[in-house]
């Protein structure tokens with residue numbers, strides 16, 4: 001039992017799957033982060049208490065979609081429990097669609113979402129050409145598809161489109177572009193974020209601040225520029241944010257909101273032999289879980 005006087009501790013929840021496969025590709029990211037500095041970064045020195053939980057599924061027969069939503073259910077339970085115990089939930093996942101579990105655990109009524117990603121993750125089963133459920137995570141979160149599966153996640157309710165800021169995108173399919181344009185989601189391109197010229201991003205967050213006080217911050221590491229900051233996964237397109245851009249953007253978020261939970265996703269260590277992306281991920285994890293930011297929650 002924690003002393004209530006202590007700073008909020010961090011509950012790191014690992015969902016080490018990609019497309020239903022444990023440890024495959026980006027599914028190797030959570031363990032790699034844990035085993036290469038995350039523990040020290042969040043550290044016993046910096047925190048009175050840390051906990052780490054790995055969620056594993058036993059969907060039988062194995063099926064990608066079923067596994068994705070089972071992970072959401074398990075993560076939602078962990079996030080809800082973390083909040084109840086005064087802990088800050090940090091979710092490390094292979095796929096971005098695990099964010100649906102985190103958001104469900106937080107409760108969506110008064111929640112904003114700031115989603116950093118090179119991709120929009122806004123396909124539906126009717127628009128996808130790859131069949132990759134990870135390309136649908138944001139669409140699920142706002143209630144556009146897989147609605148029956150999503151409703152089975154404890155606490156799930158669609159996030160209001162206008163409470164979502166999609167940041168750093170630069171690889172959007174035509175069908176996603178059309179659906180985004182028809183939605184109330186604020187889309188801020190990668191060229192609108194950074195130490196200079198962040199006014200579009202700041203304006204989007206100011207708008208969000210008039211509606212919500214707390215946000216879930218989602219960080220798909222492929223928002224980073226593969227040339228400037230390192231390649232997070234095989235899907236990382238050209239362009240994107242430098243490490244400095246990303247850290248300054250997180251600062252802009254933290255200035256305005258209580259961060260209720262954070263998710264770091266889509267990190268395939270096989271593309272990061274020199275550890276550049278790892279270093280950025282650790283720095284971001286530290287920023288997002290900084291007690292200075294969470295103590296008011």
Ligand SMILES: [Mn+2]
Pocket residue numbers: 096117118119121220266
């Ligand atoms: Mn993504």
